[in-house]
Amino acid sequence: MFKKVGIRMIIVFGLVLLLSACGEKSxxxxxxxxxxxxxxxxxxxxxxxxxxxxxxxxxxxxxxxxxxxxxxxxxxxxxxxxxxxxxxxxxxxxxxxxxxxxxxxxxxxxxxxxxxxxxxxxxxxxxxxxxxxxxxxxxxxxxxxxxxxxxxxxxxxxxxxxxxxxxxxxxxxxxxxxxxxxxxxxxxxxxxxxxxxxxxxxxxxxxxxxxxxxRPDDVPASGDVTETAVPVLSPVNTVGAQLNERIEQELENGKRIISTYTGEKNFTLVQEKLDVVPTLSSPKVVEGDIVNLGHTHGVLSEGSLEWDYEGMSFLLASDELTRAELIEVAQSIEVAVEGK
CATH class of the missing domain: 2.50.20.10 (Lipoprotein localisation LolA/LolB/LppX)
Known part of the structure; x- marks a missing residue:
């Protein structure tokens, strides 16, 4: 009797192992x-x-x-x-x-x-x-x-x-x-x-x-002027630099803001918003890499990073920031609205 029980237990245990092995993939x-x-x-x-x-x-x-x-x-x-x-x-x-x-x-x-x-x-x-x-x-x-x-x-x-x-x-x-x-x-x-x-x-x-x-239905076409306020954006991560100078330029159909940062590593941030959307033209051919900034994708070239976000165009330029630092500074800009 004990021998039969032992054999049954071995068979059951073997089946359990077999089923387990069949059910789990490596x-x-x-x-x-x-x-x-x-x-x-x-x-x-x-x-x-x-x-x-x-x-x-x-x-x-x-x-x-x-x-x-x-x-x-x-x-x-x-x-x-x-x-x-x-x-x-x-x-x-x-x-x-x-x-x-x-x-x-x-x-x-x-x-x-x-x-x-x-x-x-x-x-x-x-x-x-x-x-x-x-x-x-x-x-x-x-x-x-x-x-x-x-x-x-x-x-x-x-x-x-x-x-x-x-x-x-x-x-x-x-x-x-x-x-x-x-x-x-x-x-x-x-x-x-x-x-x-x-x-x-x-x-x-x-x-x-x-x-x-x-394309959104409310985008102003070429010739239709829609003046809007341009929020000044600043990076939270400045890699040890401080804002040294900010220049605001009135353009014929918009506004440009140039912010210069100096310190451990110098860089310049250019922000631009146009009141009139240009007519669709051929794509701008660029040499660089597509990088994911989270809130948008950018064009990373040697010494510069360019991207668009919420109707504005940005250019971050520096001969001293590494490619990784350019990305880090750009990623920190979106949330850094002055007066927020």
Whole structure:
């Protein structure tokens, strides 16, 4: 009798181990499935909410991502209060574009984007970061596979890690936490919708079509003058410099503010707002990299960083700030309204 009970217990224990082994996939198994999924799908459409805690106040944005194989991308970024996209990154057969429809403004790059840096809202970028990190850690909960990997931000070493949550059933991204050096979450991307193998229209990735469709209805056209007050913005992070001089210039159709900072490292901030939106022209061809400033995307070149935000254009220039410091100063400007 005892012998029979012993045999039964061994059989039951063996079945438990077998079922357990079958139910839990290894890191290698999941990684292989992710790579196969990336290869098999024709593209995707996704919606996400991004929150950033890299400054004094939390900032929240909505992101819409379209990707069509092989190399077509449309990433639309907007404030939660905005009715239409405030900025669009577009990649098609003609190149990479950063569009600001509100200002009828566009930049064109010959760029390796998005392959040249981590992109927390692009599926293939996340999978690529997992693949590239031989030291990535792997855990799971009831619904998700969880990877912790190194990031690859070319111009920002302050966010070296990320946690990537992947849905067990669909293999779609669910949640991304971008971490600082102390493992504090600084950026969160929460996916609210992820559709694989969607259909796309013929002009979904056309530059002019996207500019026209995303332009707010109340943008003053060329010749229509709408004078508005220009708030003076100042950086919280000045890298040890102090405001030395501020000059306000009245333009024919707007206003320009030039702020000069001197100290440990000198830099100049130029802020400009036009009362008349120029007629849409050909994109400005630039040499530089697209960088994520949180509230917008900027153009980072040697010694300068240029971006648009809430109807204004900004230029941050310095021969002394590093690329990372240019980004840090620019990221701190949005919340630093004088008199706030």
């Amino acid at each position: 890191q290698e198994d999941v990684l292989e499935e992710l790579q196969e999924n990336i290869q098999e799908i024709s593209g995707y459409k996704a919606n996400a909410e991004m929150k950033m805690n890299t400054g004094q106040e939390e900032q929240a944005f909505s992101i819409e991502v379209w990707h069509k194989k092989e190399d077509f991308y449309r990433v639309a970024l907007s404030n939660e209060s905005a009715e239409k996209e405030s900025q669009i990154i577009l990649k098609n057969e003609d190149g990479v574009f950063v569009l600001t429809p509100e200002l009828n403004k566009s930049f064109k790059f010959q760029s390796e984007w998005p392959e040249n840096s981590s992109q927390p809202y692009l599926y293939e970028s996340l999978v690529g970061d997992i693949v590239e990190d031989s030291e990535a850690t792997f855990t799971s909960d009831d619904n998700n596979y969880i990877f912790k990997t190194k990031t690859n931000y070319q111009s920002n070493s302050n966010l070296p890690y990320q946690e990537i949550y992947i849905d067990k059933q669909s293999l779609a991204p669910v949640l991304i936490n971008v971490l600082d050096k102390d493992d504090n979450t600084r950026v969160t991307v929460s996916f609210t919708k992820f559709e694989m193998n969607p259909s796309f229209g013929e002009k979904d990735f056309d530059m002019e079509e996207n500019m026209a469709n995303a």
